[in-house]
Amino acid sequence: MTFSIVGHCAETGQLGIAISSSSIAVGARCPWLRAGVGAVATQNITLPALGPQILDLLDAGQEPAAALDKALSSNGWSQYRQVGVIDSQGRSALFSGAQSLGISNALAGEHCVAAGNLLAGTEVIAAMVAAFEQAEGCLPERLLAAMHAAVAAGGEAGPVHSAALSVVGELTWPIVDLRVDWADEDPIGRLDQLWQAYRPQMQDYLTRALNPTAAPSYGVPGNE
Template identity: 75%
Template sequence: MTFSIVGRCRQTGQLGIAISSSSIAVGARCPWVRAGVGVVATQNVTLPALGPQILDLIETRGLAADAALDAALGAHEWRAYRQVSVVDSEGRTALFTGAEALGLHHAVAGDQCVAAGNMLANTQVIDAMVGAFESTAGALADRLLAAMHAAVKAGGEAGPVHSAGLKIADTQVWPIVDLRVDWADDDPIGQLDALWHAYRPQMQDYVTRALNPTAAPSYGVPGDE
């Protein structure tokens, strides 16, 4: 049903996630990221509340990724149905897959990253994601997307994939990247990659527009002068 990778960039401290699913609009429910705090993927039979709960525990109680995950799941009645991955702002990792996870499932922690999935074609899909993230140079978004492409090449999900999302936090309180393909009959990960390459040249300009409107570049749209 879903495979994802959460990760941190050592050079920039950015935190991010790339995710895809056979379900519609996976980017609306499963990825959670907070600048200077951490990033969470909550998937399988998804409880979106786990994302902000875990990030709150890291931020307000100073817990590491594993302790925050344990605390969030400790009192959760339906944890057997959840699959959750976490990377905190120091690159520490945590992962959980409940006994009721769907189909063939697997999760692996790598160097400041965690890849996880369920309803997989094979377990090598997740290993390939970690390997691609660790071996790819460049921006965090490129590394996350490389992991997603590696997953597809290794077999991906057992069935067709229809949605995908990419979310990255830098130093602002809002995500610097928040791109989604909510439904596609074919290759949502490829479409997400195309969105990233269209957005990337303008990304810093949108930060500039937010922080200093007098320095905002114009893109020639009506009213944008």
Template identity: 80%
Template sequence: MTFSIIGRCAETGQLGVAISSSSIAVGARCPWLRAGVGAVAAQNVTLPALGPQILDLLEQGQLDPQTALEQALQANGWSQYRQVTVIDDQGRVALFSGDQALGVHHAVAGNGCVAAGNLLAGTEVIEAMTAAFEQAPGQLAERLLAALQAAMAAGGEAGPVHSAALKVVDELIWPIVDLRVDWAEHDPIGQLGTLWQAYQPQMQDYITRALDPTAAPTYGVPGDE
């Protein structure tokens, strides 16, 4: 039903999540990030509260990811239905798959990343994600997208995927990348990649516009001068 990867860039400290699902609007429920704190993917029978709760515990309690994950699961109950991965700003990771996770499910920690999925075509899908992330060049967003593409090449889900999302945080309080394909009959991961290719050349301009409007570049639309 869902496969995801969370990762950290050792060079920039950026944190990110890339995720795809057969369900609609996976990006609205499952990826959670906080600059300087960590990233969480909460999936399977999704409880969206787990994401912000784990990030709160990481930030306020100075806990390691495994302890924060365990405390959040215990506080909410029904952990047997959850699948959750966590990475903090130091690159420490945690992962959990309940015994009621759907279908073929798997979770793997890699170098600077954690991948997980359920209702998979096979466990090799998740192994392919971590390998692709570790080997891919470029920015964190590009490495996360490479992992999604590798998952599909390895078989993806047992059924068709319909939504995908990519989120990255840096030093700012808001995500510098927040791209979503909420529903597509065909190839949402490919459409997400197309969105990234369109957004990436403008990403720094939008940061500049926010921090210093006097330096904002223009794009030739009426009133934008």
């Protein structure tokens, strides 16, 4: 049903998540990020509340494993949950319940955690971790490299229909928040196209927010 990669950039401190699912609008339920705190992907039989709860615990000073354990135990039904966590220091934790759907797997790598269920094979997750660790470029590109590696390794057992990419940095709002809520084919490819279109404008939107007098204009009526 879902596979994801949660990553941390040791150079910039950015935190990010890339995720894809057979379900509609995976980006609305599963990725949770907070600048300077951490990132959480909650999936399988998804409980969205786990994301903000774990981030609150990280923000209060708990390490990822303790925050994950506390959130899971306080909500029950943990056997149905699959969760990956990274904090602002790159420390990680993961959980994959016994009732995770189909073939499932979860692995931690260097500054990353990948997890998935209803997979074509367990090797899909190992391919994601390896791709993230070996990829060059900025964090969004490394996250997308992991997603493409998952597809190349077989991806899900069935078709995926939605995908999302979100990254936080020093600011309180996401610097990247891109979603494909439904596509009959290749949502990850469409997500990559969105990133390629957004990447050259990303800094401009940050400039506009922080210093309107220096804001570039694209000549679009009602441009925001």
